[in-house]
Amino acid sequence: MTRATPLEAARHECVTTLPGPPVRDSRVRAVPDSTDAVPRIAEAMDQAWHELLATDWPQLRAIGERDAVHRVGVIGEHGWATTIESLPRASPGKPAVSRSASSEAQQSASPATGSC
Numbered sequence: 001m002t003r004a005t006p007l008e009a010a011r012h013e014c015v016t017t018l019p020g021p022p023v024r025d026s027r028v029r030a031v032p033d034s035t036d037a038v039p040r041i042a043e044a045m046d047q048a049w050h051e052l053l054a055t056d057w058p059q060l061r062a063i064g065e066r067d068a069v070h071r072v073g074v075i076g077e078h079g080w081a082t083t084i085e086s087l088p089r090a091s092p093g094k095p096a097v098s099r100s101a102s103s104e105a106q107q108s109a110s111p112a113t114g115s116c
Contacts, residue, residue, distance in 0.1 A: 003042045010038045 005013075014032040023029050031037055053060065074083045 003039055005038050005042075007035070007038055010041065014041075 011032050014037075031040055034040065071083055074086060
């Protein structure tokens with residue numbers, strides 16, 4: 001969502017993309033109904049980006065790019081079915097990527113290993 005998103009479009013997006021258990025906190029439920037929902041959500045997303053991701057983004061991007069290249073290679077060698085079957089599965093309480101797999105991916109993206 002960007003600051004230029006029309007209010008009704010933002011509300012529709014909130015309703016259609018956030019299925020799950022109902023939010024209990026009335027302050028959270030009130031945000032999509034407020035007249036300043038778009039700038040509030042955009043500001044929160046901007047803050048989250050800077051506080052949670054911006055510093056690590058170059059490394060995260062490199063990991064994602066390397067994974068995409070790997071998956072394309074798997075598709076070329078083994079086809080779509082094998083590629084889809086090889087994707088990690090996520091379930092409630094269990095991340096899609098284990099810490100060890102994440103650590104391996106980070107190491108392979110490290111400049112010290114001679115990566116791209």
